[in-house]
Amino acid sequence: xxxxxxxxxxxxxxxxxxxxxxxxxxxxxxxxxxxxxxxxxxxxxxxxxxxxxxxxxxxxxxxxxxxxxxxxxxxxxxxxxxxxxxxxxxxxxxxxxxxxxxxxxxxxxxxxxxxxxxxxxxxxxxxxxxxxxxxxxxxxxxxxxxxxxxxxxxxxxxxxxxxxxxxxxxxxxxxxxxxxxxxxxxxxxxxxxxxxxxxxxxxxxxxxxxxxxxxxxxxxxxxxxxxxxxxxxxxxxxxxxxxxxxxxxxxxxxxxxxxxxxxxxxxxxxxxxxxxxxxxxxxxxxxxxxxxxxxxxxxxxxxxxxxxxxxxxxxxxxxxxxxxxxxxxxxxxxxxxxxxxxxx
Numbered sequence: 001x002x003x004x005x006x007x008x009x010x011x012x013x014x015x016x017x018x019x020x021x022x023x024x025x026x027x028x029x030x031x032x033x034x035x036x037x038x039x040x041x042x043x044x045x046x047x048x049x050x051x052x053x054x055x056x057x058x059x060x061x062x063x064x065x066x067x068x069x070x071x072x073x074x075x076x077x078x079x080x081x082x083x084x085x086x087x088x089x090x091x092x093x094x095x096x097x098x099x100x101x102x103x104x105x106x107x108x109x110x111x112x113x114x115x116x117x118x119x120x121x122x123x124x125x126x127x128x129x130x131x132x133x134x135x136x137x138x139x140x141x142x143x144x145x146x147x148x149x150x151x152x153x154x155x156x157x158x159x160x161x162x163x164x165x166x167x168x169x170x171x172x173x174x175x176x177x178x179x180x181x182x183x184x185x186x187x188x189x190x191x192x193x194x195x196x197x198x199x200x201x202x203x204x205x206x207x208x209x210x211x212x213x214x215x216x217x218x219x220x221x222x223x224x225x226x227x228x229x230x231x232x233x234x235x236x237x238x239x240x241x242x243x244x245x246x247x248x249x250x251x252x253x254x255x256x257x258x259x260x261x262x263x264x265x266x267x268x269x270x271x272x273x274x275x276x277x278x279x280x281x282x283x284x285x286x287x288x289x290x291x292x293x294x295x296x297x298x299x300x301x302x303x304x305x306x307x308x309x310x311x312x313x314x315x316x317x318x319x320x321x322x323x324x325x326x327x328x329x330x331x332x333x334x335x336x337x338x339x340x341x342x343x344x
Contacts, residue, residue: 007116009041013074013075013078017046017074017081018046020082021046021048023085024048024081024085028048028050029049030046030047031046031047031049033046033047033173034165034166034168036111036122038115038116043111043112043115045106045109045166045169046106047173048081048104048105049104049105050088050098050102051101051103052098052099052100054102055180057100057101057181058102058181058182058184058317059101059103059178059314060101060103060104060184060187060310060314061105061106061173061177061178061185061186061187062080062103062107062307063077063106063107063109063170063186063188064076064078064106064108064188065077065107065108065109065113066110066166066170066188067128067288068112068116069114069119069192069285069288069289070189070190070289072290072296072299073188073190073266073268074108074189075296075300076266076307077105077106077107078107079300080105080304080307081105083304097311101311101314101315104173104177106170106173109127109169109170110127112166117285119153121166123150123164125150125156125157125167126145126153128243129145129155129157129243129244129245129246130156130157130163131163131167131245131246131247131249132163132245132250133205133244133246133249133250133253134244135204135243135244136206137207139243139244140241143241144241144242144243144244145243145244156245171247171251171254174186174255175254179254179255179256180256182260182317183260183261183314184259184260184261184314185261185262185264186251186261186263187264187265187266187307188263188264188265188266190267191268191288191289192267192288193269194233194267194269196269196272197231197232197266197267197303198232198234198266199232199233199234199264199306200235200237200264200265200267201216201262201263202246202248202263203246203249204238204241204243204246204248204249205244205246205249207236209339210252211257212260212261213334213335213338214334215262215322216262217330217334217337218320218322219320222309223309223313226309227309230305230306236338251263260321266306
């Protein structure tokens, strides 16, 4: 790739993460989920966790940087880590929450792609199209995932090949830290689609209902009541488009049926940033990230409520998880809200 010989030894988000891991070492359980090497430069897939070590405790996983161009997603998770470190020194309420809840953070899932400033990983594979499952119906040309070759965007990888190391590492963290608990959330931070911010949940491969639709509906309702002016579109990803190989579809389907595992994708609408500053369209970074410093700061502030809400919802799970007959009633409300056409 032209110009790679002039790449710096690292990049800002990766160095920021290492600084935060050092600062939080007294509280965090720190591990590497693997390592990728790009042009002789190794990058570790760093993971930090804090809170209860009880495997039955509810947990929340925060992920970013699956697409290397979408730096703002990593910055959101890094900013949350920075706030946690600042609060852990004095916040007694937070310490009490963490006695019963576990937080898991993987801010840079694709460090090689972020270093190279590419959406895909260094092998040219789009990690969000890399899981083995195919969509039930027609997907958008190219954008739904393709196997023609890495010279085209949205490449899934060769059929039958092992998953890319970054994708496999993310799924391993989900399996070990989230999916086998009675309750767990995952929040994966992306950018680049639409005029407004969205929260998507499975499925992306099918229009069928996820088995935990009642729990997702209650979570949405609680969030709207706590933050009535949140501004997110909260819906199944299939309402926008279908795709092959979605990692969160794969993670959700692999989770034990007895567990309540609720993966969420935060999709930041970057088209609005481009509208406010049209010159961004001529920059690959500007297509997916706010370029102006004040807009970046505004984005980091805006989504703090969502991160905090998920922590509180996990801590208070016994007060809101629907059970028995009530759950069936909630299911009907969820179907009516998301899947019935007006007038049907």
